[in-house]
Amino acid sequence: MSEQDRDRDKRLLRRLAGGDVNALGEIYDRHALTLYRWLLSRDVPRTEAQDILQECFLALVDRGERAAAIEDVGGYLFAVARNKLSARYRRPPTGSLELIDEPESGNSADPEAMAVREALTALPPEQREVVVLKVWQGHTFAEIGSLLSISPNTASSRYRYALQKLRKELGESEYG
Amino acid sequence: MDDQQVEDRLRRIALAELPGELRWRIIAAARRRLQMRRGNGTSLRRDT
Numbered sequence: 001m002s003e004q005d006r007d008r009d010k011r012l013l014r015r016l017a018g019g020d021v022n023a024l025g026e027i028y029d030r031h032a033l034t035l036y037r038w039l040l041s042r043d044v045p046r047t048e049a050q051d052i053l054q055e056c057f058l059a060l061v062d063r064g065e066r067a068a069a070i071e072d073v074g075g076y077l078f079a080v081a082r083n084k085l086s087a088r089y090r091r092p093p094t095g096s097l098e099l100i101d102e103p104e105s106g107n108s109a110d111p112e113a114m115a116v117r118e119a120l121t122a123l124p125p126e127q128r129e130v131v132v133l134k135v136w137q138g139h140t141f142a143e144i145g146s147l148l149s150i151s152p153n154t155a156s157s158r159y160r161y162a163l164q165k166l167r168k169e170l171g172e173s174e175y176g
Numbered sequence: 177m178d179d180q181q182v183e184d185r186l187r188r189i190a191l192a193e194l195p196g197e198l199r200w201r202i203i204a205a206a207r208r209r210l211q212m213r214r215g216n217g218t219s220l221r222r223d224t
Contacts (some may be wrong), residue, residue, distance in 0.1 A: 116189045
């Protein structure tokens with residue numbers, strides 16, 4: 001995230017702290033998709049991910065004037081989401097990965113989409129989340145480290161391991 | 177297949193998008209909270 005983006009976020013937080021709800025809409029537009037896809041990458045079902053997302057943004061509102069003091073709103077939202085996740089789930093959720101649409105919609109009956117879905121499902125969540133943030137959301141390892149509270153080196157090595165596995169999995173189901 | 181090819185294959189797949197009504201739902205809830213807070217502030221000032 002550039003210095004300009006950070007300044008923009010800080011201006012929005014100041015407006016929100018002053019009670020301007022439209023500023024929350026802009027913060028949502030800038031950060032909600034990354035947070036949503038991260039939650040899905042952690043095996044959280046879509047409806048629950050949406051509930052957690054709502055709780056995260058309302059936590060910002062509940063800070064009132066103190067919202068203006070938040071340095072990194074993305075990091076703040078991720079920290080709240082992590083707390084909400086651990087409060088909801090004694091064990092990490094497991095189940096069908098809802099990150100990619102089911103065959104009947106979106107990537108309808110696309111064997112390539114199904115192969116990617118299976119390959120992502122086979123990854124440990126700690127690796128999968130880094131792949132999603134890097135490949136689809138375009139974050140750097142430094143940004144991923146900051147969002148997930150891990151070092152950039154850890155983010156980078158998790159990504160390398162994930163790519164090794166994906167290369168093997170996708171190489172075996174060659175549709176590309 | 178090299179890393180770049182793996183990344184390219186991944187990027188071709190569309191991930192889930194946010195449902196449109198979620199933004200509206202969150203803004204509406206935030207507006208209610210802000211109004212409630214203002215209301216509480218007013219009644220507190222009246223009490224003192």
